[in-house]
Amino acid sequence: MSHTEAPTWSEHVHSVLARAGHQRGGARERVIELLARQPCALSAVEIEDALRAEGTPIGRASIYRVLELLVEHGLAERVAVGPGQSRFEAIDPSGAHHHHLICRECGRLVAFDDPGLERAIDNLSRRLGVRVEHHDVLLRGSCEKCE
């Protein structure tokens, strides 16, 4: 890693997938690029709509395939917001990650991170004697705007 530019998420994704023996295809590229540009989690349906709106419609099957592939390789995260739909979001290669608050009033998804929380989960997994590969924390309440 030189000082020029940190590797972007899409670059990271491409290198991981290439190393795993995957070829490149148009559909995958477009889903990755779209995801790379998002500030927060998108649902598969939103991805499908967004790509169609951009004039590059992608088959539903391909979208789900790409998302599954990304999750499998730890490159994206599935956020289960409730019954009926999952949202997906890029995972930063630096390892930094965040969690979400769903506002009961406006339905907005707010991202946050918290070292204390990470520490607590760390201690917890040690106490339980299990190897925790991944953790989701989802808070439900009212966001600042809706207080």
Added chain:
Amino acid sequence: MSHTEAPTWSEHVHSVLARAGHQRGGARERVIELLARQPCALSAVEIEDALRAEGTPIGRASIYRVLELLVEHGLAERVAVGPGQSRFEAIDPSGAHHHHLICRECGRLVAFDDPGLERAIDNLSRRLGVRVEHHDVLLRGSCEKCE
């Protein structure tokens, strides 16, 4: 977990619902009784199957109605395990609650609680300045047996 103390969960549920002006009905009773007997979260489909297997089949609509009612009154919790299915579980009237670890190997759902984690979430919500009504923590990894 806890021993059977004076007010059982079903008694608590009945009193809360009665106070909210609900009548009693056979379907609701059976779902509540079934849920009361469970050690851990069940999906709506599992509830439907279990009740049919016991010889008291309950309409799907009623099951979802009851579950929604319970969640609404803070008597049960919905655990979003993944895409396409929610699980439901009784909430202890004492306020004690727990979270879950999903084992990647065997798919088992393991319950645990942790004061440190609760404290971290408490501090966090204060820091963010939001009112957190509910929180879910879902760990993914390998359970003791599958280590």
Added chain:
DNA sequence: CACGTATTTGGGATTGAGTCTCGTTCTGTG
């Protein structure tokens, strides 16, 4: 560059959890 094979893609059928509707049945009250 042309070729051949393995991978990727997408349309469309299918699944399955969850929701909705509406007529019937039950509960609690006067």
Added chain:
DNA sequence: CACAGAACGAGACTCAATCCCAAATACGTG
């Protein structure tokens, strides 16, 4: 025991997600 409102259930329906398979594409090789 009659009535009004609450609860129930069968089944149609919605919609995210999966499956299937033939066509298109990537890419190493000759």
